[in-house]
Amino acid sequence: MIIKDIYNYREMIVSLVRKDLRGRYKGSVLGFLWTFVNPLLQLIVYSIVFSIIVKMGIDNFSMFLFVALVPWIFFSSCITSGSTVILQQQDLVKKIFFPREVLPVAYVTSSFINMLFSFIVIFVAIIVTNHGINPAALLFLPLIMLIEYILALGFSFVASAITVYFRDLEHILNNLSMAWMYLTPILYTQEMVPEQYKPLFNLNPMTPIIIAYRDILFYKRIPSLNTLIGASITGVVSLILGFILFNKLKKGFAEEM
Amino acid sequence: MENPNAIELQHISKKFKIYSDKGWGLKERILFKDRNRYEERVVLNDLSFCVKKGESIGIIGKNGCGKSTTLKLLAKIIYPNKGTVSMHGRVSSLIELGAGFHPDLSGKENIYTNASIFGLSKREISSRLEKIIEFSEIEEFIDNPVRTYSSGMYMRLAFSVAINVDADILLIDEILAVGDLGFQQKCMEKLKEIKSEGTTIVIVSHSLGQIEQICDRTIWLENGNIREDGICRDVHMHYQQEIEQKSFQYSEKSTNRNVQIIVPSFYDPKAVSWGNKKIYFTDVILRNEIGKECSTYSTGSRIEILLKYKSLIKNLNVNFGIAIYRSDGIHCFGTHMVIEKNITATVSDQGIASVIIEKLELLSGIYYIDVGMISETNEVYEEIKNVKQFKLICDKQRQGICNLDTKWIVDGKIY
Numbered sequence: 273m274i275i276k277d278i279y280n281y282r283e284m285i286v287s288l289v290r291k292d293l294r295g296r297y298k299g300s301v302l303g304f305l306w307t308f309v310n311p312l313l314q315l316i317v318y319s320i321v322f323s324i325i326v327k328m329g330i331d332n333f334s335m336f337l338f339v340a341l342v343p344w345i346f347f348s349s350c351i352t353s354g355s356t357v358i359l360q361q362q363d364l365v366k367k368i369f370f371p372r373e374v375l376p377v378a379y380v381t382s383s384f385i386n387m388l389f390s391f392i393v394i395f396v397a398i399i400v401t402n403h404g405i406n407p408a409a410l411l412f413l414p415l416i417m418l419i420e421y422i423l424a425l426g427f428s429f430v431a432s433a434i435t436v437y438f439r440d441l442e443h444i445l446n447n448l449s450m451a452w453m454y455l456t457p458i459l460y461t462q463e464m465v466p467e468q469y470k471p472l473f474n475l476n477p478m479t480p481i482i483i484a485y486r487d488i489l490f491y492k493r494i495p496s497l498n499t500l501i502g503a504s505i506t507g508v509v510s511l512i513l514g515f516i517l518f519n520k521l522k523k524g525f526a527e528e529m
Numbered sequence: 530m531e532n533p534n535a536i537e538l539q540h541i542s543k544k545f546k547i548y549s550d551k552g553w554g555l556k557e558r559i560l561f562k563d564r565n566r567y568e569e570r571v572v573l574n575d576l577s578f579c580v581k582k583g584e585s586i587g588i589i590g591k592n593g594c595g596k597s598t599t600l601k602l603l604a605k606i607i608y609p610n611k612g613t614v615s616m617h618g619r620v621s622s623l624i625e626l627g628a629g630f631h632p633d634l635s636g637k638e639n640i641y642t643n644a645s646i647f648g649l650s651k652r653e654i655s656s657r658l659e660k661i662i663e664f665s666e667i668e669e670f671i672d673n674p675v676r677t678y679s680s681g682m683y684m685r686l687a688f689s690v691a692i693n694v695d696a697d698i699l700l701i702d703e704i705l706a707v708g709d710l711g712f713q714q715k716c717m718e719k720l721k722e723i724k725s726e727g728t729t730i731v732i733v734s735h736s737l738g739q740i741e742q743i744c745d746r747t748i749w750l751e752n753g754n755i756r757e758d759g760i761c762r763d764v765h766m767h768y769q770q771e772i773e774q775k776s777f778q779y780s781e782k783s784t785n786r787n788v789q790i791i792v793p794s795f796y797d798p799k800a801v802s803w804g805n806k807k808i809y810f811t812d813v814i815l816r817n818e819i820g821k822e823c824s825t826y827s828t829g830s831r832i833e834i835l836l837k838y839k840s841l842i843k844n845l846n847v848n849f850g851i852a853i854y855r856s857d858g859i860h861c862f863g864t865h866m867v868i869e870k871n872i873t874a875t876v877s878d879q880g881i882a883s884v885i886i887e888k889l890e891l892l893s894g895i896y897y898i899d900v901g902m903i904s905e906t907n908e909v910y911e912e913i914k915n916v917k918q919f920k921l922i923c924d925k926q927r928q929g930i931c932n933l934d935t936k937w938i939v940d941g942k943i944y
Contacts, residue, residue: 277648280648280650281645281648282650283641283644283645283648283649283650283651283654284645284646284648286645286651287629287641287642287645291631291642363625363628364625364628364629364646365606366606367606367624367625367628368604368606368622368624368625368628368646369604369605369606369620369622370646370647370648523607523608524608526601526606526607527545527546527607
């Protein structure tokens, strides 16, 4: 029923996504080019820092980091900026009926599309540095992207709905996402984690996803079945729970703002 | 069997929490628990009503009576604490016009954005685009950014989108004050057209005239429940009567004058009057063609409505108006000096105005006359509904309201 509603409002999602993508760099000279320049500059900074100053003992560390960082940025923007999507559209929410789910869906989708643009930079970097690609492993890239999309959507349902009632969550999430990043094997490999903490690390829903991205793009190998299944289950469970919670809380949105 | 109702409200109660000083954050919630004290205000209290498919209703009432809350419940923007709201069909709400308009996008692009918020797909919008642009009357500017529009153009575009959504149920909140008079008239015509196509319409408005033009029924809300539910004209009359009494009581209190409400002897028993009475009627007389006071007329005869007035202010500019209603509430005719002559009359402290209808081409029935005096700026001096009753007799058994001449030719033969 709600899913059908959301489908009926697909044009609204499309138009919100378009507005968001266009508006993101509005008024700047480079405009839409920033979508590419941003990740490129990050890559350059990391390359300089980690190949000249900090030695991590991992070959081609900047690429190692970059293929994990881009998906992480997508996820973290979905829970931080994504937490305010309902509040930001309060004029609409207070005055007009539409399936409220549309707002987080549109935000996550536009961030996702942004990530896809960053991936163009990743591929250019892979080709330029002669890193090489495994076509068989690459087939799993869309799958892991889809799983991450589902996970991010679930989390942004929760974050955006609770923030309406509890405004501190936005700031809590900003800090939490920074800690979360360091608790996810982005700057290091999972093998570096001390054995006694490993079970705790495996509770992190982003761990299998980051591992899968890195397997596909950096190690050029097909992600293990365990990783994929773990990622899929956490993704789907978070989406269902997020959806149910959102559905419960959305009835009070208009009154709480 | 198909459900004959488009809208069903059953035992709806709605409370709002009124925080005296709401803390949104963590600190406030923990440290200042006391500040989160709130009062509960009951806005709707066990409200139930149904609206049939294709029926149009108006909701009236004083500020805070719960009419906007009711509309928001129907639009599913808020949800009741108790009771159920069932809507059968696609709902479009004209509660907020121009939602999501982006000033930098062109009019045409904004049509797409705005219509998408009503749940239309791209194809549905494209098929309506022509109609929307045509209705808005801003064809030449449609490719300019919306920020260059005048507020009137902006509202016209927004209204055109909302009205062309093709909903089964249309919810309207006080929005017909759009654009110039010509465009308002066009909106009313469009709403009537939509209604005749079988759309269910719910209007919240302070403009009783607009409700009467479109609706079949009015619900008068008071303190979160129905005070009266019935034919528009009857409900409106009682509503206005009460407002009139309230303002009378108020002026009595504030000036401590000892005003008595005396029902003038010339009133019909069903008459209701309101207005600020800077100028007021002292008598209304209906006369036939030989100048005799009379309450029964035959179709096609002449009727003269004589209006005697007294004015408290000299040289007031007055727009006299009359209207004729049939006893079942059908508005048969109405006009005023500004419509007819495009001018108001400057009156002395007392006098007589006379409206002559040369041929009263209405069919048999009981009719009521309304009379009114308003200023150029629509300030109501006095309006009396149902001031006089008269009976019309038509010698032919024609049906309907108005009397039209007909000729009959069958196969070339004139009968």
